[in-house]
Amino acid sequence: MTETPTAAAITAVWRRESVRLVGALTRMTRDLDLAEDLAQDALVAALETWPDEGVPANPGAWLTAVAKRRAIDQFRRTDALRRRTAELARSGMDAHMTDLVDVVDHIEDDVLRLAFIGCHPTLPPDSRTALTLRLVGGLTTAEIARAYLVKDATMGQRISRAKRILAESGASLEMPTGAARRERLADVLAVVYLIFTEGHAASGGADWIRPELCLEAMRLARILSGLVPDDPEVRGLQALLELQGSRLPARCDAAGAPVLLDDQDRRRWDQLLIRRGFAALAEAERLGRTGRPVGTYVVQASIAACHARARRPEDTDWVEIARLYDVLARTAPGPVVEVNRAVAHGRAHGPDAGLAILDAVADDPALARSHLPLAVRGDLLERAGRPAEAAAAFRAAAALTGNDDERTLLTRRARRVADLPAPEC
Known part of the structure; x- marks a missing residue:
């Protein structure tokens, strides 16, 4: 069934506004589960109302206004009415609220608050990033599972357990400061990076890239650089995202089809983002020279x-x-790093050098569900003049990827290399 224009508009608005909405509602209610429920209620109201009345001029404010009213109704049904009403009034969000444009104030703080809440030290390490990706990135359980190379059910249980632990522990839902903030910073940086990664190369769905996720990750990285200006890794993350984000305009052709790095029109790379990236990297390197630890994002x-x-x-x-x-x-060993190292060595020292690195991690169970090693193997085999083997690797990679555009790209590469003549002995 073809999606109606209104339904498509609601989907687009929800993808753009849901994280900010949940962040603002968490600040208002001090209850993460309630905030998510209220946001969903607002979505249902939009699905019921907008097809008849049209999409409002400020859809984000409309959703927040509906959710805020539902929150007040909820408070009236509990003994916490007076306390909650006072909190709403102090935050400038009284029950009658007339200016919908200003409903969500300090959106950046709200989104970052969600990130730091999700990375609460009460949670097991494997649950912190997963929950925060769900809250801040708005990623589905399946998308997060693909990022971690685990089954969907495993990731769903991990996220549910994290929410339960937060609720039962009575953890503060405020933005941490001082030592508490520093304690969670590494996890927050990892979340921002994974949000960008999902946007830069979507793990599933019909789109090769999801620019809105990249833009949100870059925005958060810039805010963090202002919040923690003396940390080389924060600056390194900003630099990394700005530089990789500069290629977004060239990653698809006019028809929306994927374009690989070597085939990109580099004149389309965003020069402003490149300058910002270079400046952030220079600052990270300067901070590193003062004795502050430099880590993987700077590299x-x-x-x-x-x-x-x-x-x-x-x-x-x-x-x-x-x-x-x-x-x-050496600093952050892992199978995904090895796959990327195989690419680099294959280009620097010949395809056989890359294949040797790839062979060393071929049986790593963490890569069993990933298409990436097979796609890299196909590229290296093609460069080594082994077209039949390359085509087989590309076909196997296409069968594993969850992204429609990437599957099409890999299938085309398989067909192209299959037609290449075998090298003469």
């Missing part, structure tokens, strides 16, 4: 900077990128 930003400096694909300093991936493999 990854340095890799992204190598690509940004290359005006043509053939100008890329793959030897330096391979060296930086070696550093990354």
Whole structure:
């Protein structure tokens, strides 16, 4: 069934506004589960009302107004009415609220509050990032499961358990400060990075990229840089996202089809984001020279900077990128890092060097559900002049990916290399 224009508009509004809405409602109610329920109620109201009355001029404010009224109704049914009403009045959100444009004040603080709440130290480490991705990134359980290379049911249980622990522990739902903020910072940075990653290369669905997630992640990274200006890793994350985000305009062609890095029109790369990325990386490196610890985001930003400096694909300093991936493999070892290291070594030192690295992690169970190693293997085999094997690898990768555009791209690559003549002996 074809989606109606109004239904499509509601879907777009919800994807854009839901995180901000839940963040504002959490601040108002001090109850995460209630905030999510109220947001869903507002969505249901939109689905019932907008088809007849049309999409309002300020749909985000409309959703918040409905949710706020439902919250007040909820408070009236509890003994907490006087306390909650006083809190709403102090925050400038009284029961009669006339200016809907100003309903969600300090949106940036609300969204960051959600991130820091989700990364509460009460939660098990494997649950913090998962819950925060759900809250702040608005990602589905299936998308988060793909990011962690686990089953959907496993991730669903992890998120549910995290919510239950938060509720039962009585954890504060306020923005932490001082040492408490620093304690959660690494987890918050990881969440922002994973939100960007899902936007830059969507793990599922029909779209190759989800720019709204990238933009939100970049926005949060900039806010964090202002909030914690003396941390090299915060600056490194900002640099990484700005530099990778600069390529977004070139990652799809006019028809919306994916365009790989070597085929991108680099004139379309966003030069403002590149300048911002270089500036953030320079600041991260300066902070590192003062003795503050430099970590994986600074290294990854340095890799992204190598690509940004290359005006043509053939100008890329793959030897330096391979060296930086070696550093990354030592500081943050893992199978995904090894797959990316295989790409870099394959380009710097020949496809056989890349294949050797890839072979070393071929049986890693963490990669069993991922299409990435097979896609990289296909690329390396193609470069090694082994088209039949490359085509088989691309077909296997296409069968594993959850993204429609990526499946189409891999299938086309398989067909193209299958038609290549075998090299002469």
